[in-house]
Amino acid sequence: MYGVWTPEQVRAAEEPVLARTPDGALMRRAARGVAQVALGELERRTGGVSGRRVVVLAGAGNNGGDGLWAGYELRRRGVAVTAVLLSPDRAHPAGLAALRRQKGRVLLRVESGVLAIERADLVLDAVVGTGARGGLRPEAAALADAAATAGVPVLAVDTPSGVDPLTGVPGEDSVQAAATVTFGARKPVHVLAAPRCGPVTLVDIGIGPELPPPPVRVLEAADVGARWPVPGPGDDKYTQGVVGVAAGSATYPGAAVLASGAAALSTSGMVRYAGSAADEVRAAWPEIVATDTVGEAGRVQAWVVGPGLGTDDAGARTLGDVLDAGLPVLADADAVTLLGTHAELRERARNAPVLITPHAGEFARVAELTDDRVASAQRAAADLGVTVLLKGNATIVAAPDGRTLVHPAGSAWLATAGSGDVLSGVAGALLAAGLDPWWAGGCAAFVHARAADIGAGAADGPGSPVPASFVQQALPRAIREVREAVR
């Protein structure tokens, strides 16, 4: 598990360290980190460093200072460095002087910068970092565009410029980085817009002890593996948690098959299905005990409700029955919509162990969604009194007590029909096994995303589209992987 801090928190943590260290020391540490990663990229991509060409796009603030100092370090290693100054009058004076001392080339015009980029092996994006406001301005946009067109990889300094460091939302023009080097702490952009950042290297600049507890956490495979429920010698099928799935309809039997099958693959023990797709579920999964209604289902330890349920009165009744059972509940899809339209159902869910798993459209039916998806999920969790898992390329899980995690999906293969049904089955099974909603959501999101990559073949190559049933089938391998990470 690792933490993510807001730019504001990082700035506050830097202050005391800046005050007790010599002028410029922090920036020099940061710049050495950038240079080291840049040298590694050059070596890996071109087989050497000496004489290789690096262009630094240097903005007006300290991010530009990092870039200029990194250019100085690279010059010392024999790299041909050209800096393009985006605001020549405000370029970091010490960084610029250092680069000049080492005979780095300095350009003031965008046109000459574009020409230099076309011949470069690597571009350092030091346009703007945590002080960013909005997308790239036209001159920086033209330079970023030149790098993209020429296929020159960009190493982002701290954050990919033009992407909001707090929300990860890209402006109209923004940098697509091949890799990113950040300092002191990971920031939200690195997990909310991971595909924009590429692999992120964290450089220690000594501010760690000054940081508060992280407002956002990211689970790693071992965290998930350590919590994944597995049977012990004293367990039987009941003691491990029986999950009930109230999903699917005559129109959407597939949702029932995907959700209940995913539950059966996620934990040992037992799955009960209740709904109008009982025949289809039984045919696909003979081990699942299927009945027509929630009332007939028998004892369970948690309910999954919603996928393919329908939003009519019958759906609302089923959701009400499930909430009244007083057990942990995973409410997805139509169940989220019903919570949006029925205030009395929202009241029954409040402060109960409920995990809702909306995508953006469903989320907007129960709470306000802004560009700041993390804050939106946190507010919704606090206001509704339930744990909220907001789906998206980066999935956010926020508990009413404020605990928040982000799962940064590496790929977008999960954006496929039925994939949410699979997630709901996994998370429901974890609730039945006794995980609290926040952990159930976090662990389910992790394994679900991994199963998508496995199903897509993205672990061994570029991958190919993966239907939800393949994601479901890849769950066992994804679970074995997280369990192996514990050892």
Ligand SMILES: NC(=O)C1=CN([C@@H]2O[C@H](COP(=O)(O)OP(=O)(O)OC[C@H]3O[C@@H](n4cnc5c(N)ncnc54)[C@H](OP(=O)(O)O)[C@@H]3O)[C@@H](O)[C@H]2O)[C@@H](O)CC1
């Ligand atoms: N403190 C330290 O010692 C350390 C700090 N560190 C580094 O400092 C960075 C933070 O530096 P910072 O606070 O100076 O802000 P920064 O990100 O450079 O941006 C502000 C400048 O950018 C401009 N600008 C704004 N938006 C823009 C846009 N869309 N497109 C283009 N330009 C835009 C804005 O100009 P203005 O709006 O005034 O015209 C202003 O001049 C941090 O990310 C890390 O890299 C590390 O070295 C560790 C030690």
Ligand SMILES: [K+]
């Ligand atoms: K940057």
